[in-house]
Amino acid sequence: GQQLNQSPQSMFIQEGEDVSMNCTSSSIFNTWLWYKQDPGEGPVLLIALYKAGELTSNGRLTAQFGITRKDSFLNISASIPSDVGIYFCAGQRDTDKLIFGTGTRLQVFP
Amino acid sequence: NAGVTQTPKFRVLKTGQSMTLLCAQDMNHEYMYWYRQDPGMGLRLIHYSVGEGTTAKGEVPDGYNVSRLKKQNFLLGLESAAPSQTSVYFCASGVDREQNYGYTFGSGTRLTVV
Numbered sequence: 001g002q003q004l005n006q007s008p009q010s011m012f013i014q015e016g017e018d019v020s021m022n023c024t025s026s027s028i029f030n031t032w033l034w035y036k037q038d039p040g041e042g043p044v045l046l047i048a049l050y051k052a053g054e055l056t057s058n059g060r061l062t063a064q065f066g067i068t069r070k071d072s073f074l075n076i077s078a079s080i081p082s083d084v085g086i087y088f089c090a091g092q093r094d095t096d097k098l099i100f101g102t103g104t105r106l107q108v109f110p
Numbered sequence: 111n112a113g114v115t116q117t118p119k120f121r122v123l124k125t126g127q128s129m130t131l132l133c134a135q136d137m138n139h140e141y142m143y144w145y146r147q148d149p150g151m152g153l154r155l156i157h158y159s160v161g162e163g164t165t166a167k168g169e170v171p172d173g174y175n176v177s178r179l180k181k182q183n184f185l186l187g188l189e190s191a192a193p194s195q196t197s198v199y200f201c202a203s204g205v206d207r208e209q210n211y212g213y214t215f216g217s218g219t220r221l222t223v224v
Contacts, residue, residue, distance in 0.1 A: 004152075006152075009150075033212055040217070040218070041217050041218070042114075042200050042202070042215030042216050042217050042218055043153070043200070043213075043215050044215070045212040045213070045214075048212050088152060088153065097143075097155055097158060097168065098155075098213065099155075100145075100152045100153040100154075101152055102150060102151060102152040103152050
């Protein structure tokens with residue numbers, strides 16, 4: 001089955017730094033979503049994107065739906081220790097299933 | 111409002127044993143899903159259901175069966191557990207994609223098969 005390619009696989013940054021991660025696919029998606037997973041918990045939805053080119057913010061998080069509809073980007077500004085976790089992108093076409101990326105593991109050091 | 115509840119949270123099985131994982135949601139969602147999460151592989155869909163009494167295969171269905179007898183419950187069964195089924199299993203529920211799209215996940219079941 002297809003999975004989305006996320007990069008980087010892991011990031012180690014200092015508190016206060018900005019973070020960028022992306023997700024790419026060989027196929028077009030109609031919806032892109034970004035989830036965060038805290039240790040020992042299930043993923044929680046951060047941002048949903050429904051239109052090509054759309055830019056949406058949720059606090060310090062900003063995500064974009066790529067113009068080609070084959071990619072999406074997530075930025076976190078001024079990182080804090082509680083940003084630690086695994087970030088997943090997910091894409092959806094016309095069916096009712098989401099396809100998830102492989103995840104980006106973020107570590108934030110004080 | 112509990113959201114999505116998974117039981118049990120942890121389980122150790124011997125090869126060949128069977129077990130059922132229970133997922134319950136109290137949000138009246140039509141869609142329910144079972145995923146497995148393995149290191150470096152993200153979340154992979156095992157089976158899903160688009161409504162009470164319906165089930166469908168995802169991308170990694172082999173070795174698993176599911177049932178959705180009641181709208182609020184989605185059961186995942188392992189008939190004869192294998193070490194390759196050692197994983198963290200997540201259940202999720204969602205609404206129609208014309209509404210506020212996005213799944214709500216449970217907190218997971220960590221299964222080890224020895």
